[in-house]
Structure formats: C-alpha cells, structure tokens
Amino acid sequence: MTPTQRNPEERPVAALLAPDIQSLLEESPADVAAETEEMHAADLADVAELLPEEQVLEFLAALPSARAADVLEYLDEELRAELLEKMSTRQAAELVTQMTPDDRADTLEEIDEERAEEILSEIPAEQRRETEQLLSFAPDTAGGLMTTEFVSVPASMTVEQALEGVRAAARGGRREAMYAVYVTDDAGRLVGVLSLRELLAAPPGSRMSDQAWTEVVTVGPHADREEVARVTSNYDLVAVPVVSESGHIMGVITVDDVIDVIQQEQTEDVQKLGGMEALDEPYPTISFGRMIRKRAGWLSALFLGEMLTATAMGYFQREIDQATVLALFVPLIISSGGNSGSQATSLIIRSLALRELQLSDWWRVALRELPSGLALGGILGVIGFMRILTWSALGLNDYKGHPNLVAITVGLSLVGVVTFGSLAGSMLPFLLKRVGFDPASASAPFVATLVDVTGLIIYFTIALIILRGTLL
Amino acid sequence: MTPTQRNPEERPVAALLAPDIQSLLEESPADVAAETEEMHAADLADVAELLPEEQVLEFLAALPSARAADVLEYLDEELRAELLEKMSTRQAAELVTQMTPDDRADTLEEIDEERAEEILSEIPAEQRRETEQLLSFAPDTAGGLMTTEFVSVPASMTVEQALEGVRAAARGGRREAMYAVYVTDDAGRLVGVLSLRELLAAPPGSRMSDQAWTEVVTVGPHADREEVARVTSNYDLVAVPVVSESGHIMGVITVDDVIDVIQQEQTEDVQKLGGMEALDEPYPTISFGRMIRKRAGWLSALFLGEMLTATAMGYFQREIDQATVLALFVPLIISSGGNSGSQATSLIIRSLALRELQLSDWWRVALRELPSGLALGGILGVIGFMRILTWSALGLNDYKGHPNLVAITVGLSLVGVVTFGSLAGSMLPFLLKRVGFDPASASAPFVATLVDVTGLIIYFTIALIILRGTLL
Numbered sequence: 005m006t007p008t009q010r011n012p013e014e015r016p017v018a019a020l021l022a023p024d025i026q027s028l029l030e031e032s033p034a035d036v037a038a039e040t041e042e043m044h045a046a047d048l049a050d051v052a053e054l055l056p057e058e059q060v061l062e063f064l065a066a067l068p069s070a071r072a073a074d075v076l077e078y079l080d081e082e083l084r085a086e087l088l089e090k091m092s093t094r095q096a097a098e099l100v101t102q103m104t105p106d107d108r109a110d111t112l113e114e115i116d117e118e119r120a121e122e123i124l125s126e127i128p129a130e131q132r133r134e135t136e137q138l139l140s141f142a143p144d145t146a147g148g149l150m151t152t153e154f155v156s157v158p159a160s161m162t163v164e165q166a167l168e169g170v171r172a173a174a175r176g177g178r179r180e181a182m183y184a185v186y187v188t189d190d191a192g193r194l195v196g197v198l199s200l201r202e203l204l205a206a207p208p209g210s211r212m213s214d215q216a217w218t219e220v221v222t223v224g225p226h227a228d229r230e231e232v233a234r235v236t237s238n239y240d241l242v243a244v245p246v247v248s249e250s251g252h253i254m255g256v257i258t259v260d261d262v263i264d265v266i267q268q269e270q271t272e273d274v275q276k277l278g279g280m281e282a283l284d285e286p287y288p289t290i291s292f293g294r295m296i297r298k299r300a301g302w303l304s305a306l307f308l309g310e311m312l313t314a315t316a317m318g319y320f321q322r323e324i325d326q327a328t329v330l331a332l333f334v335p336l337i338i339s340s341g342g343n344s345g346s347q348a349t350s351l352i353i354r355s356l357a358l359r360e361l362q363l364s365d366w367w368r369v370a371l372r373e374l375p376s377g378l379a380l381g382g383i384l385g386v387i388g389f390m391r392i393l394t395w396s397a398l399g400l401n402d403y404k405g406h407p408n409l410v411a412i413t414v415g416l417s418l419v420g421v422v423t424f425g426s427l428a429g430s431m432l433p434f435l436l437k438r439v440g441f442d443p444a445s446a447s448a449p450f451v452a453t454l455v456d457v458t459g460l461i462i463y464f465t466i467a468l469i470i471l472r473g474t475l476l
Numbered sequence: 477m478t479p480t481q482r483n484p485e486e487r488p489v490a491a492l493l494a495p496d497i498q499s500l501l502e503e504s505p506a507d508v509a510a511e512t513e514e515m516h517a518a519d520l521a522d523v524a525e526l527l528p529e530e531q532v533l534e535f536l537a538a539l540p541s542a543r544a545a546d547v548l549e550y551l552d553e554e555l556r557a558e559l560l561e562k563m564s565t566r567q568a569a570e571l572v573t574q575m576t577p578d579d580r581a582d583t584l585e586e587i588d589e590e591r592a593e594e595i596l597s598e599i600p601a602e603q604r605r606e607t608e609q610l611l612s613f614a615p616d617t618a619g620g621l622m623t624t625e626f627v628s629v630p631a632s633m634t635v636e637q638a639l640e641g642v643r644a645a646a647r648g649g650r651r652e653a654m655y656a657v658y659v660t661d662d663a664g665r666l667v668g669v670l671s672l673r674e675l676l677a678a679p680p681g682s683r684m685s686d687q688a689w690t691e692v693v694t695v696g697p698h699a700d701r702e703e704v705a706r707v708t709s710n711y712d713l714v715a716v717p718v719v720s721e722s723g724h725i726m727g728v729i730t731v732d733d734v735i736d737v738i739q740q741e742q743t744e745d746v747q748k749l750g751g752m753e754a755l756d757e758p759y760p761t762i763s764f765g766r767m768i769r770k771r772a773g774w775l776s777a778l779f780l781g782e783m784l785t786a787t788a789m790g791y792f793q794r795e796i797d798q799a800t801v802l803a804l805f806v807p808l809i810i811s812s813g814g815n816s817g818s819q820a821t822s823l824i825i826r827s828l829a830l831r832e833l834q835l836s837d838w839w840r841v842a843l844r845e846l847p848s849g850l851a852l853g854g855i856l857g858v859i860g861f862m863r864i865l866t867w868s869a870l871g872l873n874d875y876k877g878h879p880n881l882v883a884i885t886v887g888l889s890l891v892g893v894v895t896f897g898s899l900a901g902s903m904l905p906f907l908l909k910r911v912g913f914d915p916a917s918a919s920a921p922f923v924a925t926l927v928d929v930t931g932l933i934i935y936f937t938i939a940l941i942i943l944r945g946t947l948l
Contacts (some may be wrong), residue, residue: 023690027544033660042689042690042691042832043691044691044693044711046710046711046712047691058692066617071718072906073617074897076948103649105484145876146537166675169740170673170676171676171677173676174673174676175677181671181673181714182672182673183655183714199653200654200655200672200673200676201642201646201653201672202646202655204639204643205643205646205647206867212618213510217514218514219515219516219519221516236735236948237732237735238518239516239518239519241732242653242655242714242731243731248613257712257733259714259731260709260712260713260714262735263708263709263735263738264709264733265534265730266735266738266739266742267709267830269739270742270745270826271826273742273746273832274745274746274822274825274826275822275823277746277750277822278749278818278819278820278821278822278823278920279815279818279819279822280819280822280823283823286827286830286832286838287823287824287826287827287832287833287834288827288832288837290860292508292844292847292848295848295853296848299816299819299848299852299853300852300855302815302817302819303812303816303819303852303855303856304855304856304859306811306812306815307808307812307856307859308859310808310811310812311808311863313807313808313811314805314807314808315806317803317805317806317807318804318873321800321801321804324800325800328793328796328797328800328803329793330798331803331806332786332789332790332791333786333789333794333795333838334547334782334789334803334806334807335786335789335806335807335810335928336779336782336785336930337787338807338811338922339778339780339782339785339814339924339928340775340778340782341924342811342814342924343687343751343774343775343778343779343921343924344775344922345919346750346751346919347750347751347752347771347774347775347921348750349750350746350747350749350750351747351750351755351759352745352759353732353746354607354742354746354747355758355759355760358534358739358743360758360759360760361759361760365760365854368760374521376764376767376768376771379768379772379875380768380771380772380775383772383776384775384776384779387776387779387780388779391783392568401790406534419606422478422775432594447752447818447920448749448818448919448920448924449688449814449815449818449819450920451922452811452815453811453815454923456811457808460807
C-alpha cells in the first residue's frame, strides 16, 4: 500500500504523542516498545514523520522488528526510501523480511536499484524467491498487486482439518490479513473458496469440497489494476485470488490495496481532466521541474490548437473591421461552448469509467446530447438576447444602431455553439477510447480548444447571414 | 450497497446464462434454485436484468428467500424499486427481512414512502425496530452506512468462549460479512477489537482482555461518509465500528460500502469539476428534465459571469476599433489563462481531498504557483511570439505594419495571463473551502470564467503600454 501523505494538523494523535515518544527515546529507549504496543502502526508512522530525522532510525530500532516493518509500510514513500538508504543493510534486510510479500516488493521497487539488490541479497532465500517473483510483474497488474501469503487446503480435507490449517498459518507468523480459505483439487488447481465466517459456521466433520463455493471470482496475473478494482467492487469482495492460466492460485489481492488503486486512478483522472499529465507523485512533494514538465506538454499542445482561433479570427478580419461590436461577444460565445462541452465530457468520462456506458452506446449519447445542447443553448440564448436589448434600452451601448439584429445573432450563435459543445464534448471520450487512449484525456481544456475554433466559425457565419446589408 | 449499472456487453457470464435460466423457468422452475446455487448473487442479478420484465418476479420466487434477497441487493436501483412495487406486500416483506440491516434500510429509503411503510409493517418486530433506527440517520453519515449485525463479547470471556460466540452467530443466520470480534467492558462500552485471524491464532484459554487490541479506530454515528472513507483507507480496515458518545458500539461499516462511498464521491467530484451539479443518478437513466436542471444552473451562472467579458471588451472598444488586429488574439490569450488555471485547480482540489494539503498551506501553494505560472507563461509566450514573427515573415499577415510590437504584446500578455491563471486556479479551491463550500466546485469552467475577464484587462493594458503611439 502507498500511504497518503498527511500534514501535522491532520494527525492530532500523533502530534500529541510525538513529544512523549521523543523524550522516552532520549531517556529510556527500552520502554518505547511497551508504551506503543497498543497503537495502530499507521499512527506510529505519523509519529515517526514528526520526529527529528536523526531520531526516526532510533525509533524503528526500539520497536520489535515486525512492528518496525509495519510502521515502515505506513511511512511516506520518500522518507521510507531515505531510511532504507541510511540504515545498515542487515537492519534493512531484517525489516524488509518482516513485511508482507506485496509490500516488500513494492518497497524494493521504490528505492534505488543497487540498494534494493544489496538488501535482497541479505534476506532469507525463500522470501527472496517470493519477492523476485512478485517483482517480475508490472506494478499496475494483478500480479504486481498480489501478495503470496494465503491459505489453501485440499478439497478432501474436513472443515476441522482446514480450521487447524488456518490456525497454524495464523500462528505461524504470517502477517497478511486473512479472510478466506481457498480450496484446491488433487492437481493443486483452485476449485472453491470459503470465507473464515463460513468456515467457522460449517459442520466440523464435513468435507471442504461440500462446503466451499465452487464459482470463484478470480483475475489473471496480467489483469489491469482497474479490472481488479472493478471485480472487487462489483462482487463486494475483500480479497481476490490471482489464478494462472493452468488454474493454480498464485496469490491474493487484498481490499486495502484495491482502495489504494481506486484512489490513485481517481487522482490520475482528475489531473487528466484538468488538462495535464498525471503527476504520479503528491503535489506538495513533487520537484518543481518534474511538475512543470507534466503541465507544459498539454498546455503547449492546447496552445498550438488554440492558435487556430487566431487563424479563424484572421479569416473574419474584414467583418471585425466593419463591425467591431462583434468582437465584444467573442469570449462570451466561445466560453459557453467550452463550458457545455466540459459538462458533457465529464459526464461521459465518468459513465465510461463506471461501465454505465459502452463504446457502442455512442449514438444513444449523441441522440441525448443533441436535444440537451439545444435546450441549454436555448436558455443561454434567451439570457444573451435579453441582455443586449436591456443594455440598448438603458442606453449603455447602441450596438451601431442595430441592437435587435445583434441580439438575434448572439442568441442564435449561443444555441449553435452550446449544441456543438455538448455534442463534441460527449463524443470526444468515445473517440479517444475507440483509438485506444484514456477517455479521461478529454479534459475540459481539450474540449474547449476544440469548440473554440468551431464556435468562432458558427458565430461569424450567423453574423454574416443576419447582419448582411446592415452592419456587414 | 448501490450496485453499478452494467450493460449486457459487460456481462458475458450473465448473457450466456440468461437464455438457459429463461427456459428453465418455463419448463421446470423447481430446478432453478439448484442450478444456480453456486453462482455469485451479483451474477444472478445480472441475469435477472436480462430477463423479460414479467419473468424477473418468477425468477426471484424460484430462489430461496435469502438468496432472492441477495440478488435483489445487487439489482439496479430502479428495477429493484419497481419489483418491490409489483410483488405482494408479504413477498416483499419476506425478502426485505432477509436482507442485511444496512441494505434493508437503504432499499426502503429508495422506494415510495407509503410502500416502504406497508412493507415495514409486515416484517418482524425486531428487524423493524433495527431498520427504523438505521433510517433515523442521514444516509451520508456513518449511522446511515452501518449495519447492526456484528459480534461483541465481554472482555472477561476466554478466547475459546468468544470463538464459540462467533460460531453461534455465524450459524445463526446472520448474513453480514464478519471480520472481527469487538470486546466490551462491564458497562457494555467498546474497549477492544480482535480480527478473526487473530482470534483463531490466540491461545484458547487466554482472556479476550489480554488478547484484544485496545486502541480501536472508530467513528461517531454522525461522522461524514468522507471521514469514514478516509479512516478506512488510512488504517487499512475492512470494518469500522460506529461508537456512540457513551462509548457503546452501535454498528459496523463494512469495506464494500466504503468502496461504494469512495466511488460515489469520485463521481460527484468529476461532475462538479466539469462545471455542473452532481447528477446523483447514472447518466444513462436520469430523466432528461432532471439532467438539464442539474446542468443549466451552473451553465447560466457561468454565462452571467462571462458577460463581464463583453463589458470589459466594451471598455476597450476604442482600442479594438483602432487596432482590430488585437481582437485576433483574444481567444488565444484568455483560453491559455483558463487552461493553466484548470491545471492548477485540479491539482489543488485533489491534494485537498487526499489531505496532502491543508487550508493553512495556501501561502505555500501560492509561492509555488507563482514561479510555475511564470515558467509556463514564459513557454507559451515564446511560442506565441515566434508564431507572430513567423506569420509576418511568411507574409501571411502584416499586423498593421508592427509585427514586432504585436508579438511583444502577445508574448508578455501570455506570461501575465498564465501566471494569473495558475494563481487564481490554485487559490480558488482554498477560498471555497474556507467559506464552507466544496473545493471541487472550483471547476475548470469556473476558473476559466474568473480568468477571462482579468485576462482581457491584462492583455489590453499591456497593449496600451506597448502600442501607444503606433497602433493605438
């Protein structure tokens, strides 16, 4: 799991405890373990983040190694990497060995490769093999998310024997959460699952083959992490088994890691929707240079696209020269198209992400956005029309003597531009998905840029028709 | 839980099975229960959604009532409400009684109030009381999310006795998932927790008071659902106990409901970011009128704000009349400000939501966005400057004889507008949060509207300074 960075104000417990633990570390470090025994590792990690840097290592050393490993797992990624650099290879190996297999692999993946090799070479052979296997999967696949600690029993076992197996595993120092027992056939293939609750409720003498659910929801090791999240959420699971093509269970993904995936995906989507590359790092800690690079790419691309507006405006320069009053409404009209497009695109992106909509639904959406755009454009058109007539009546602007014609031009343009914005904004995510891009890249700025040029063409074309012979 | 609506293409299992089940229903309905026994209720719900409407009731009637209740929980909200309208009150009451308490309350909350009262009056007194208690909490609070089924034991019990209690509860037909045992003192107050795994690993003769963790992470019944999600995710929990002010455990929130909360919150955020009210219903099923209302409010508000651009442009009408070439770059310049503002606002909204940033960090962000804006504005400024000189060199536009001055004006304006956009976009979420609004309302369109007027003022002011005596 990747813990979320939190600020001191957000950690009242930790802020209260940090000074106590600090003085305890100075006066009697031997008592630290007992004093903090009942606290959640996440809170201890918060305390560690508030300690002076040189004391964090002392703090970890004062805890039993399994406990220190837990705290390390909850620490901010950067601090964790730094600590693993600073401590002795032996100490690092000891802590890393105590981690759950998935967190161990994630932790080693974060740090400097050479240092990771050093640490890996010092951990026991079994854990090393396990870790190397996990490291061979891409981090955003089921294989990269899973842990290799789980309990499986043969289908021929009785419930009582299975329960003994669970007890032995739970006592044997396995540290991953345990919610279910997986049942395998003679060839070791996964054939069933039983939750701990169901196992406890089952008649002790019955066979696992009779008690287990045989329709097991599983994912393959190369399944995308979004697919894992979807399966977990659709079936209300707390753990998803990862199964090889041959039907053998390779590991289990626990729900806490799925929640992290959902939140990371959401962060990426929000940032893409804002018209930039996903940062992949928290805003407060990413370096200035990396942040600028993530933002400058899209910003420049949008700018190049938006340059077409200058070309379009240049094309109508004669009309602007003749009736500069038209220029007044350019920002109002194109921004309305962008806003309606932004609404449509965020609706569709989210519906696609939730699988409420499929690629093949594009025409149904188009048939819905067409009247939506007309209705919304009609509302704005009426407001715009009234605004111009009111200003004219109040004597604030005479619109070169043709307030009615200008009002009609602006009103009709709004209907056209908002309708086009709604259609373009709703179709862009489908188009991006169709050609293999992430629909979330159909950001509000991207849609606005698309709509701006077309909006100008719609506006000036309507103006040419309505104002010909008067202003133009 | 509120199941996500899925389309037939997304349900290969269900699509394959639906015809089989349909013919089975017609030929030998008595076999339906046995044939579907091993299937996940979520899959059966998918099958039900693919059946002809008149057959869904037959399908539910063919299943054991506990199973039918599960299927009902996974059905699309609208279909579920419709079925509960159509079936007899007795059948509805039987199914609803079989639901877990939290889902029972959620289901009754969704349907017509009168019908809910009818059904409620037919369910057993104990379940009715339980449901009425749950219905008294707002649905977006911890009380509204919790279930009242959980296992608690006195601290004085031995591990063996507690395990027997768990077995009895698991066998006693309680249907909610069970992950932990809660430990209470003589006055019934929550004093500890032990996961099922830990309970199984503990020495049978030891006391629960010696085995349980005494620092329990809890929430109050009125805690906001976002707070529940944050606690669950920070501490990697699968269940969060809800505890009254007096320290008594009132219920438990399970992680599947937390995942639903996280996804609903994300849907709301994405829709708000798109510049509209959250729909609160799936896009494919919301009525046209409701959708238009949710979109028209913000769209009109933004339009009224954007009208200030016409006022600002009117203020500079003399300059536009004199140098219509200036009008060409209006869309390019103001959209660049909007785009940089959109990037900044989505970064900050997400960081605030993840608690990476606090309200008090606003000045740190401002100090970061100022140089970011200058850097990004510098990049766009150089591109814009080069573009104008290139067009002039190619003879595409003579910029009224002053290409260099126009290029300098546009370049400097871009630096100013993008810097202002980044600052305004990053500060708006803080401001909204400070005055008690949702920071996610600082949508890309909202920021763009704010930035557009200022952008025009920056542009024309710079033009007045640089072009005075030449074009102006």
